[in-house]
Amino acid sequence: MFEMQLADGSRQMSGRDTEPNGSDPTRAKLIEAAGRVFAQHGYRASTVREICQVAGANIAAVNYHFRDKLGLYSEVLRQSVFAAQLDRARAALDQNGTPEERLRAVIRARVQSLHGSELPDHHSRIVAHELAAPTPALSQVIDEALRPLHNRMLQIVGSILNLPPEHRKTRLCTYSIIGQFHLYALAQPVLVQLWPGLKMTSRQLDEIADHIADFSLAYLREIGSRRQKPRRRRVKART
Amino acid sequence: MFEMQLADGSRQMSGRDTEPNGSDPTRAKLIEAAGRVFAQHGYRASTVREICQVAGANIAAVNYHFRDKLGLYSEVLRQSVFAAQLDRARAALDQNGTPEERLRAVIRARVQSLHGSELPDHHSRIVAHELAAPTPALSQVIDEALRPLHNRMLQIVGSILNLPPEHRKTRLCTYSIIGQFHLYALAQPVLVQLWPGLKMTSRQLDEIADHIADFSLAYLREIGSRRQKPRRRRVKART
């Protein structure tokens, strides 16, 4: 039952864990197993018995290391959302370059995170379950992990549009961009069945990312350049 | 684990009694209530007790009219997907007018289906659950309900792009459009928390639909007009 050693070479990221947690094998194994099970069935449909069986741990381990099932799920959700995809996106947003270059970089980072490098796409599937049936943990994750990234993206899109980040148009455009690459993460099985030629290879993902950037920049540039000439135009920035 | 047999082994009322009676057949009430409950919690997390309570029926009614919980779910999924907003989208696609007008109409139909002020949005939420945890029933629904609509949309987008419907660019653009309004259907709670000013009123949904159309048409027109000048059409349509 122990053939399931940690596949990823890296240690568990000890985030802001207040407990002395140098090496806690069963705790880490529980998180890893729970990530797989929760991604497959969602929170409610997943059972702690299956998680513990996958992790090779006792049933009481969940209630010992975490408070209860929801505590384990919160930890998994936090680690999933904070994981690779967002780090890359954050790096892309912080790099130097024109706003257009940075936007293109963050789109590529998010698209490549679908199948790019690491662990199976636990993150996307867990998020998909959260969107379908939100749990109390979602709200906190949004504020802690998603909102900072989202604000940076609003800033970049606003700078291309020549509009403040809080402007309605800026927000709508940002959602238009996010919606495009999130479709590939959330509706992947449907897209593949509708378009069997859609293999999620790294090369095709690059093509997709470039398309999304071109598709979006067509409108952003149009509005941005139109607003650059001091034509009479109202800046009604209702948030 | 999820053997979904669509064979209807449930009992049926005798032949000619199935006409719209207008009364309260418990079977219809069960489907209506189940649509609401399944949309809220998903298949696994929904309980037949809650469904029957909402429907005002006895617990045994589910196993009598449908074979079991899964039989009820299959019926709900089928009716839910084939119903409501897809009819509108289909009507919008079939209407007369320029391709751009028809594209704008279908976008508005899909966006307005989110909340409007009418029937609850069973369809999107059930689909969201299906995307998070696909069942064998999803595949059939894609082919029967989604693909015809999708093909019509490919045709319209292709005609604006001046490209064949099967072209890669046409498919990518269509997915870009679909992704935009599907984000509002799938990620609604996240969007609202990130942008508290986003109330899904009918007026705001119109604004969103117009934005998505403008956002998309900027690129479609650019490519379409660019391809119209050089008359050579290279039809490299790798599907």
Added chain:
DNA sequence: ACAAATGTCAAACGGATGTTTCAAATCTAT
């Protein structure tokens, strides 16, 4: 070395779940 703290284990608890049972109620046709 030893006692306290920490982690693991099998078993069981109360409750919720889908499903079944079978009697009573309702409808249908003669």
Added chain:
DNA sequence: ATAGATTTGAAACATCCGTTTGACATTTGT
């Protein structure tokens, strides 16, 4: 109206759920 089929009802069934318990094993501090 009566016999038969159809539909409903309350209760119980077996199983699974998350969680708790208390004994046992292991690590840690002194």
